[in-house]
Amino acid sequence: MTHPIAQIGLMHFLIVSFLLFGAGVATILTKRNAIGILIGVELVLNAAAINFVAFNRFGWSGTGGEHATPLIHGQMFSIFIIVLAAAEAAVALAIFLNYYNTFSSIDVEAADEMKG
Amino acid sequence: MLFLAQQTASAAQSPIAPLLFIALAALTVVSAWAIVLSQNIVRMAVYLLLTLMGAAGFYFMLSAEFLAAIQLIVYAGGTLILIIFGVMLTSKDPFLQLKAAVWERVAGTFVGLILAGLLLLALVHNTLPGGGASLGDVEPHAGFAQHDTVAAIGRGLLTEYVVPFEVAGVLLLVVMIGAAYMARKRVK
Numbered sequence: 001m002t003h004p005i006a007q008i009g010l011m012h013f014l015i016v017s018f019l020l021f022g023a024g025v026a027t028i029l030t031k032r033n034a035i036g037i038l039i040g041v042e043l044v045l046n047a048a049a050i051n052f053v054a055f056n057r058f059g060w061s062g063t064g065g066e067h068a069t070p071l072i073h074g075q076m077f078s079i080f081i082i083v084l085a086a087a088e089a090a091v092a093l094a095i096f097l098n099y100y101n102t103f104s105s106i107d108v109e110a111a112d113e114m115k116g
Numbered sequence: 117m118l119f120l121a122q123q124t125a126s127a128a129q130s131p132i133a134p135l136l137f138i139a140l141a142a143l144t145v146v147s148a149w150a151i152v153l154s155q156n157i158v159r160m161a162v163y164l165l166l167t168l169m170g171a172a173g174f175y176f177m178l179s180a181e182f183l184a185a186i187q188l189i190v191y192a193g194g195t196l197i198l199i200i201f202g203v204m205l206t207s208k209d210p211f212l213q214l215k216a217a218v219w220e221r222v223a224g225t226f227v228g229l230i231l232a233g234l235l236l237l238a239l240v241h242n243t244l245p246g247g248g249a250s251l252g253d254v255e256p257h258a259g260f261a262q263h264d265t266v267a268a269i270g271r272g273l274l275t276e277y278v279v280p281f282e283v284a285g286v287l288l289l290v291v292m293i294g295a296a297y298m299a300r301k302r303v304k
Binding site: 015016030057080085087100107 | 141151179183203214220228239280
């Protein structure tokens with residue numbers, strides 16, 4: 001019988017993921033630089049990916065059998081999250097370049113022409 | 117690779133696992149909150165790199181070696197360089213600071229902390245459907261020791277996940293064309 005702290009379980013990974021998610025939301029809310037907001041979105045996506053992989057490792061209780069694919073459902077979701085994050089970063093940065101050409105600033109507060 | 121999988125499959129139970137986990141958690145969480153508190157966009161990018169590397173370490177601990185490699189290559193190698201390019205292309209001074217008002221910073225940080233705290237509260241008060249066991253009692257399943265997850269992912273991408281795989285490929289093509297179109301030089 002080992003000490004409780006010696007057992008790294010699902011809960012520990014979830015705690016880290018929640019703190020990452022909180023940091024991501026706080027970054028989105030506190031930055032005025034558009035690229036800073038993009039960095040916050042990346043943090044939130046990473047928190048979600050860690051959640052998927054942790055549940056993949058700990059949550060599944062079936063038997064593998066001939067097909068090994070049930071082992072990797074959560075990891076597959078994380079792979080698609082990473083693909084979507086890369087695509088999102090590329091499109092967002094192209095938009096920011098256009099935005100910078102139009103407003104000569106990367107400050108999101110500069111886009112107040114529609115007063116929304 | 118199978119050897120690596122067997123090594124890491126038992127990593128969550130080995131005696132150094134708590135130390136490794138605490139070090140990785142400290143790296144990840146501290147640099148994530150350093151992003152919130154930092155006002156310099158270049159420093160934020162460097163802290164993001166540390167956070168992403170910590171997440172890759174977690175993937176190794178969770179015996180998802182392929183995902184850890186993808187995380188390092190795509191995120192730390194690709195997305196972060198894209199972000200740094202964006203920083204350099206959208207400011208005359210790379211150390212430009214766009215400060216939010218103090219109340220905005222305090223309120224935003226507070227909202228982030230409250231969200232994380234609510235999630236932690238929900239985690240402490242949870243039970244799993246069925247057994248009524250707490251999430252802390254969930255056992256890691258043993259299948260990882262026998263299986264090569266890299267091969268399983270390769271098989272999965274071409275059988276069960278072939279449609280999402282193709283859609284992701286089309287999406288990346290559309291994204292590349294769209295980004296090049298939007299970032300092109302305007303012809304007057």
